[in-house]
Amino acid sequence: MASTNAPIYDELFNVLFVIGTILFIGMTALVIYSLIQFRRKPGEEGDGLPIEDNLPLEIFWTAVPAVVILFVGLYSYDIYDRMGGMQILSNDMHSHHSISSQEKVWGGIGSSKQESNTSRDFPINVELTAMQFAFLFNYPKGEIISGELHVPVGQPITMRMESKDVIHAFWVPEFRLKQDVIPGQPTILNFTPTRTGRYPIICAELCGPYHGGMRSTVVVEEPEEYDAWFKKNSKQTEVEL
Amino acid sequence: MTTVSPLNKKSNEVISSKEEHADHRLFGLITFLIADGMTFAGFFAAYLTFKAVNPLLPDAIYELELPLPTLNTILLLVSSATFHKAGKYLEENNSKKCQYWLLITAGLGVAFLISQMFEYFTLPFGLTDNLYASTFYALTGFHGLHVTLGAIMILIIWWQSRSPGGRITKTNRFPFEAAELYWHFVDGIWVVLFIILYLL
Amino acid sequence: MSISIPPSTENNIKKLQPTGWLRYFSFSLDHKVIGLQYLICGFIFYLIGGLLAGAIRIELTSPMSDFMARDVYNQVLTLHGTIMIFLWIVPVVNGAFGNYLIPFYVGARDMAFPRLNAVAFWLIPPAGLMLISSYFINGAAQSGWTAYPPLSITTPAAGQIVWIISVLLLGGSSIFGGINFIATILKLRRPGLKLMQLPMYCWAMLGTSILVVLSTPVLAGTLILLSFDIVAHTGFFNPSLGGNVIVYQHLFWFYSHPAVYIMVLPAFGLVSEILPVHCRKPLFGYSTMVYSIMAIVILGLVVWAHHMFTSGTPPWMRLFFTIATAFIAVPTGIKFFNWVATLWGGRISLNSAILFSCGFIVNFVLGGITGVALAQVPFDVHVHDTYFVVAHFHYIVYGGSVFVIFSSIYHWYPKFTGKMLNETIGRIHFAITFIGFNLCFAPQHWLGLNGMPRRVAEYDPQFTFVNQISSFGALLMALSTLPFLWNIFYSTFKGKESGDNPWKALTPEWLTSSPPPVENWIGEAPLVTEPYGYGKKQETKNSPDSILEN
Numbered sequence A: 001m002a003s004t005n006a007p008i009y010d011e012l013f014n015v016l017f018v019i020g021t022i023l024f025i026g027m028t029a030l031v032i033y034s035l036i037q038f039r040r041k042p043g044e045e046g047d048g049l050p051i052e053d054n055l056p057l058e059i060f061w062t063a064v065p066a067v068v069i070l071f072v073g074l075y076s077y078d079i080y081d082r083m084g085g086m087q088i089l090s091n092d093m094h095s096h097h098s099i100s101s102q103e104k105v106w107g108g109i110g111s112s113k114q115e116s117n118t119s120r121d122f123p124i125n126v127e128l129t130a131m132q133f134a135f136l137f138n139y140p141k142g143e144i145i146s147g148e149l150h151v152p153v154g155q156p157i158t159m160r161m162e163s164k165d166v167i168h169a170f171w172v173p174e175f176r177l178k179q180d181v182i183p184g185q186p187t188i189l190n191f192t193p194t195r196t197g198r199y200p201i202i203c204a205e206l207c208g209p210y211h212g213g214m215r216s217t218v219v220v221e222e223p224e225e226y227d228a229w230f231k232k233n234s235k236q237t238e239v240e241l
Numbered sequence B: 001m002t003t004v005s006p007l008n009k010k011s012n013e014v015i016s017s018k019e020e021h022a023d024h025r026l027f028g029l030i031t032f033l034i035a036d037g038m039t040f041a042g043f044f045a046a047y048l049t050f051k052a053v054n055p056l057l058p059d060a061i062y063e064l065e066l067p068l069p070t071l072n073t074i075l076l077l078v079s080s081a082t083f084h085k086a087g088k089y090l091e092e093n094n095s096k097k098c099q100y101w102l103l104i105t106a107g108l109g110v111a112f113l114i115s116q117m118f119e120y121f122t123l124p125f126g127l128t129d130n131l132y133a134s135t136f137y138a139l140t141g142f143h144g145l146h147v148t149l150g151a152i153m154i155l156i157i158w159w160q161s162r163s164p165g166g167r168i169t170k171t172n173r174f175p176f177e178a179a180e181l182y183w184h185f186v187d188g189i190w191v192v193l194f195i196i197l198y199l200l
Numbered sequence C: 001m002s003i004s005i006p007p008s009t010e011n012n013i014k015k016l017q018p019t020g021w022l023r024y025f026s027f028s029l030d031h032k033v034i035g036l037q038y039l040i041c042g043f044i045f046y047l048i049g050g051l052l053a054g055a056i057r058i059e060l061t062s063p064m065s066d067f068m069a070r071d072v073y074n075q076v077l078t079l080h081g082t083i084m085i086f087l088w089i090v091p092v093v094n095g096a097f098g099n100y101l102i103p104f105y106v107g108a109r110d111m112a113f114p115r116l117n118a119v120a121f122w123l124i125p126p127a128g129l130m131l132i133s134s135y136f137i138n139g140a141a142q143s144g145w146t147a148y149p150p151l152s153i154t155t156p157a158a159g160q161i162v163w164i165i166s167v168l169l170l171g172g173s174s175i176f177g178g179i180n181f182i183a184t185i186l187k188l189r190r191p192g193l194k195l196m197q198l199p200m201y202c203w204a205m206l207g208t209s210i211l212v213v214l215s216t217p218v219l220a221g222t223l224i225l226l227s228f229d230i231v232a233h234t235g236f237f238n239p240s241l242g243g244n245v246i247v248y249q250h251l252f253w254f255y256s257h258p259a260v261y262i263m264v265l266p267a268f269g270l271v272s273e274i275l276p277v278h279c280r281k282p283l284f285g286y287s288t289m290v291y292s293i294m295a296i297v298i299l300g301l302v303v304w305a306h307h308m309f310t311s312g313t314p315p316w317m318r319l320f321f322t323i324a325t326a327f328i329a330v331p332t333g334i335k336f337f338n339w340v341a342t343l344w345g346g347r348i349s350l351n352s353a354i355l356f357s358c359g360f361i362v363n364f365v366l367g368g369i370t371g372v373a374l375a376q377v378p379f380d381v382h383v384h385d386t387y388f389v390v391a392h393f394h395y396i397v398y399g400g401s402v403f404v405i406f407s408s409i410y411h412w413y414p415k416f417t418g419k420m421l422n423e424t425i426g427r428i429h430f431a432i433t434f435i436g437f438n439l440c441f442a443p444q445h446w447l448g449l450n451g452m453p454r455r456v457a458e459y460d461p462q463f464t465f466v467n468q469i470s471s472f473g474a475l476l477m478a479l480s481t482l483p484f485l486w487n488i489f490y491s492t493f494k495g496k497e498s499g500d501n502p503w504k505a506l507t508p509e510w511l512t513s514s515p516p517p518v519e520n521w522i523g524e525a526p527l528v529t530e531p532y533g534y535g536k537k538q539e540t541k542n543s544p545d546s547i548l549e550n
């Protein structure tokens, strides 16, 4: 539960898991029951019942999955919306980046700022550069370049991601969040960490021989710790946070 | 169960499956052309997407000249008509006239290829210049390959229809029909290509 | 009932009987020979692909990358995926059984285009050999079976190009096959046989072939563009030259999603043939089964972007593809419920064929359910490119298609050879396969959910134990092939004679001798209008095995 995404995600997972388990156990039970109940006993000759069709039954087992699917679909849409997936990225959120009008920016999925309850009303901007086989994090405000991602807990983060060579993916399992980092296609990813700790960042897209070793860490800290880290590493002496 | 099989008097005579093939081959060809059309559809989709999401820098945009491709379009459309005409004469068992029109069709095809080559050499961009150029050459080149194959097929048919009682006659017209269908298909693709590549 | 097969003497049959095992290595035009060529060739590639899977599982018994070099690991997994899909599942469920059965089912003596058919088969061995030999020459392709650029452009070119060429050849083979099946089913039907009287496998193959014809050419075109990028340094998919990598993904999945139905629809068809015979019941809900196949075909063409939820697709696209994908569960579900209804109230012989078919139902339902979960964008963004996906598709391709292939081999082996397989060994084979399979792939769901990405040779130590369970399952699966192979070899030479119709089946391929004569029937093909007419009144007097006794 290390990000605002995670509890919502786990809620969805539980619903899917329950529905899936019921369906799977139900189908398996039907098959096993039929195999035992209707197996040919010794000495039994001849055929089974020539039932070929049953319209009400057919309608029933078309309608029920359709309803289940519809429910799951609407529910996951709701989840998606709560994660901020349907939100159109407004340009002012990253207007201080030099994004030329030529450049297409895709929005990744992730919780956005309106869920934050903090003093700072703007998201923290980070730029992620992925390359074979490392992640580099750049904090434009303080001109910090770091191999680890440091973020204050409870703060919305806006991360602009770009790849130097092949496709990589930024994945923090604890955040339940993944977004491909695509060369030639800068992508914005929003998220809000909610629990302090060190969590692995994993590259999830095959990117070459050392793909399995392409990892980093996200350090979620109390705002004071984060500020201290930021001050210590910042090249600019006077940074307003 | 109702399984009926009337005793076949000629049951010893094994019915060969090859016997009834003429129309099935045409059916097979149509299926193949649908598949081939999907390859083009993929290319077109790629081209249109590139155009929509990867706009070129202003200085790389180049307006294609229209006269030559328009001429090409006319060449191909006329060649479809001449092929059709050859078919009419084949129907009438007039093999001389049929051959004549076949040759004209092949000639138009070759003229198209030459004119296309000419366009290639006069274009201000090369294969690897930019995304647009690459897609342009891939599409027209793939189509040109089809025209080349079609022209060769026409020439083969023309050659075969020369000898009397040869492989192309009114009664054995599958090769002719197949080539004609293929040729119309290649023409149709060109029209789409012309609209998408030159006019849009 | 009036079945009559024109009188024929033993002698007559013998004369038409194909002779010599050498014809399996020749450019034979006989659809039955070609079918078995596909089957045996495919199985050899399965063993090779399985050996590579074994290498993967050995590497993954420990968290370090210690069994093979990292780039070799990537080559192995690329070869494994490519071989299993393009040289095993697709050729066998389509080519092997399609060629063997379809002409019987439509009442024809051969496929519509026998020569094209032979060409389609003979494209496969060279393509496969080329693909495998690339490993020994310059290193095989190492960008996964999906060959995403720009990785596939920047890895060593030789292997990638060989990969492209062999996939193009295999795609061509598949298209030729598809054209042939469509023409055979639609045009070569015996007079008097209506479309809605065809055995279900014909419908499955018709649907599959439509997908093949519509989607495979797109893959071919895409790979041609990719090869230009590699060889001629064009920039279609190369962002450093202004290209767009997402366009490749769209084009690739436009083929490769339908490809998963190309791997599974024929399997659905085969199960629909096997269940009624051994349950002695008509196939339940014939017409809804037909419609659901066509619904899957249509829906299958418009769901491809569910493989790209994390690659920056716009929200509306994600939504559309979520809904479309999830809805495939409805027609698929119809098929599964119909199969259970077919089992219900039957007289089920619990033989190996039925066991594998029921194993298929159970495994596929699990794989399908995880598929529907994957279709939900918020769920997928976490588990995409993890072992959860690996588990999902092995449940479907192995637990589904491969189980059906085994089931079909147990079912049609007497047809192929005139011999019976040993039932006891068959059940042992099933038990080990089923246990091994579930041990191997069920734990992978957990791995994916808890943070293990796919396509890695090294992983976090906390995953070691679960990976070892998985590898142990793979070992069981490998071992399970031994009784199977022994059964096949032993039965071919020493097996019990099966007679022409050991299952008393009603589908047309059984209404001739086993193995069948060259042109399938002596005399005219029987007209079978009710291929699933088990348990019907008229039938009790004349059991179908009397058919061939004049």
Ligand code: HEA
Pocket: A023, A027, A064, A065, A066, A068, A069, C146, C259, C260, C261, C263, C264, C306, C307, C325, C326, C328, C329, C330, C332, C333, C334, C336, C364, C365, C366, C367, C368, C369, C370, C371, C372, C373, C374, C375, C376, C380, C383, C384, C385, C389, C392, C393, C396, C397, C400, C401
């Ligand atoms: C034969 C192969 C096959 C088949 C048939 C399927 C079938 C399905 N697949 Fe799968 N899939 C693959 C092979 C296959 N898949 C492969 C190889 C990959 C990985 C590719 C790669 O990246 O390398 C993949 C990946 C994959 C993804 C992408 C995951 C990712 O990379 O992030 C998704 C996402 O939507 C998905 C979904 C589905 C769905 C919804 C179905 C549906 O068709 C399933 C429908 C069936 C059922 C649901 C069960 C029966 C139904 C019922 C009993 C009715 C009741 C059910 C409900 C109400 C839910 N698949």
Ligand code: HEA
Pocket: C046, C047, C048, C049, C050, C051, C053, C054, C055, C056, C057, C077, C078, C080, C081, C082, C084, C085, C089, C143, C144, C145, C146, C390, C394, C397, C398, C402, C440, C454, C455, C456, C457, C474, C475, C477, C478, C479, C481
């Ligand atoms: C389509 C069919 C198919 C089939 C049947 C299989 C069968 C198997 N697959 Fe595979 N698999 C794929 C298609 C398939 N796979 C695809 C498409 C990928 C994705 C590739 C990619 O990412 O690009 C993949 C990836 C894949 C991975 C993930 C690799 C990674 O991401 O790093 C793993 C890991 O466990 C795996 C394992 C297995 C195993 C254990 C089997 C077993 O079921 C095999 C059992 C059979 C045998 C073992 C053969 C018989 C025995 C012998 C020949 C004796 C010798 C054996 C030993 C020494 C062990 N497969």
Ligand code: CUA
Pocket: A131, A132, A133, A167, A168, A169, A203, A204, A205, A206, A207, A208, A210, A211, A212, A214
């Ligand atoms: Cu970077 Cu995998």
Ligand SMILES: [Cu+2]
Pocket: C256, C257, C260, C303, C304, C306, C307
């Ligand atoms: Cu898919």
